[in-house]
Amino acid sequence: MYGLPKKKEHVLEITFLGTGTSHGVPPLDCMMGAAAEFCRKGVCRKSETDPKHRRTRTSILLQKGGKVLIADVSMDFRQQALRHRVKNIDAILLTHGHIDHFGGLPDIRSYTEEKTLDVYGSAETLDIASRAFRYMFDPRDLRYGDSPPRLRAVELCGAREIEGFAVTPVPVVHGYLKECRGFRIDDTGYVPDVKYMSPESEELLHGLDCLILNCLRDAREHSTHMLLDKSMELARRLAPKKCYFIHMTHDIDYETDGKLLDSWMEFSYDGLVISV
Numbered sequence: 001m002y003g004l005p006k007k008k009e010h011v012l013e014i015t016f017l018g019t020g021t022s023h024g025v026p027p028l029d030c031m032m033g034a035a036a037e038f039c040r041k042g043v044c045r046k047s048e049t050d051p052k053h054r055r056t057r058t059s060i061l062l063q064k065g066g067k068v069l070i071a072d073v074s075m076d077f078r079q080q081a082l083r084h085r086v087k088n089i090d091a092i093l094l095t096h097g098h099i100d101h102f103g104g105l106p107d108i109r110s111y112t113e114e115k116t117l118d119v120y121g122s123a124e125t126l127d128i129a130s131r132a133f134r135y136m137f138d139p140r141d142l143r144y145g146d147s148p149p150r151l152r153a154v155e156l157c158g159a160r161e162i163e164g165f166a167v168t169p170v171p172v173v174h175g176y177l178k179e180c181r182g183f184r185i186d187d188t189g190y191v192p193d194v195k196y197m198s199p200e201s202e203e204l205l206h207g208l209d210c211l212i213l214n215c216l217r218d219a220r221e222h223s224t225h226m227l228l229d230k231s232m233e234l235a236r237r238l239a240p241k242k243c244y245f246i247h248m249t250h251d252i253d254y255e256t257d258g259k260l261l262d263s264w265m266e267f268s269y270d271g272l273v274i275s276v
Contacts, residue, residue, distance in 0.1 A: 010065040010164075012186055014210070016246070016272040017070075017080040020055025021216065022100035024076070025250045043250040052254055052269040056080060057100045058192045058247045060212065062185060067163040069093065071183060071190050077104030083271070090163040093156075094121035095192060096180040097128030105133050109149040116150040120162060122169065122179035126153040156181075170204045172197050175224035188212065188276055189240065192247045195224050197234065208240035210276045212268070217251035228257065235265060244268040 026044035047053035057074030071093040130137040159168040173196040174180040182191030187209040216225035254267040
C-alpha cells in the first residue's frame with residue numbers, strides 16, 4: 001500500500017551461540033579457587049544458578065530465507081551446536097586469526113559430508129586457520145583419515161553476497177593482527193574484537209538495525225579490547241536501532257551493569273535469539 005514502509009523479504013534471525021571471551025565465563029581460574037581475588041562482582045558464583053552469567057566463547061548464527069551463516073567458530077562450537085540443534089550450515093565467516101574464533105573448525109566435519117563449505121575471511125585470517133588445520137583445507141593431506149572436514153578458504157576482499165546475505169568486511173584494530181575484521185551482514189554489524197576503529201570503518205556501520213559490539217569489561221584498560229565506556233561511546237556514534245554487547249569477561253554483570261546502558265543497549269547472553 002502506498003505510504004507504508006517496504007516489508008523485508010526475509011526476516012534475519014540471529015542466535016547468540018556464545019558471548020564470552022577466550023577464557024569463557026566462569027574461567028577456570030575462578031573454579032580453581034581464585035574467585036575471591038579475581039571475580040570482583042561475583043559473576044562466576046552467580047553463574048552456578050543463573051545461566052545468563054555463563055558465557056561460552058563468542059559466535060553467532062544467522063538465518064534468513066532457509067540459509068544459515070555462522071560468524072566465528074569457537075572451541076565451544078560442538079556444545080553450542082548441540083544446544084541449539086544446528087542441523088545445517090551454508091557458509092562460515094571468520095573475523096580474525098585468534099584460536100577462540102576458529103578453534104571449533106574440526107567439529108564442522110559433520111556439516112561437510114555431502115558438500116564443501118566456504119570459509120570467508122581476510123588473507124591473514126585464512127592463512128592462520130589453514131596452517132593450524134591444514135588437513136581441513138588441503139584435500140591431499142590425509143594424515144587424519146579419509147573423511148576430514150571439507151573446507152574451502154575464500155578471501156573476502158570487499159562487499160559481496162554470500163548465500164543471500166549482503167556481507168561487507170569492516171577493518172578494525174585488534175592487537176598485532178593486521179587484518180582483523182568485523183562484518184556488516186545486511187543491516188547488522190558484528191564486531192566482536194576491537195580496540196580501535198577508523199572513521200572509514202565506522203562509515204561502513206552507519207544505518208544499522210542492529211550492532212553486535214565488543215565490550216570486554218568495565219575497568220582495567222586492555223591493550224586489544226574496548227572497555228564498557230568506549231564501547232558505549234562507539235555505539236552512540238554509530239547510532240544503530242539496537243546494540244548488543246558481546247565478548248564479555250566475568251567483570252560484566254548484566255544485571256547491575258545493565259543499569260548503566262542506554263535504553264537501546266543490552267548485554268547479550270548465550271542462547272539469546274533476536275529477529276532483525
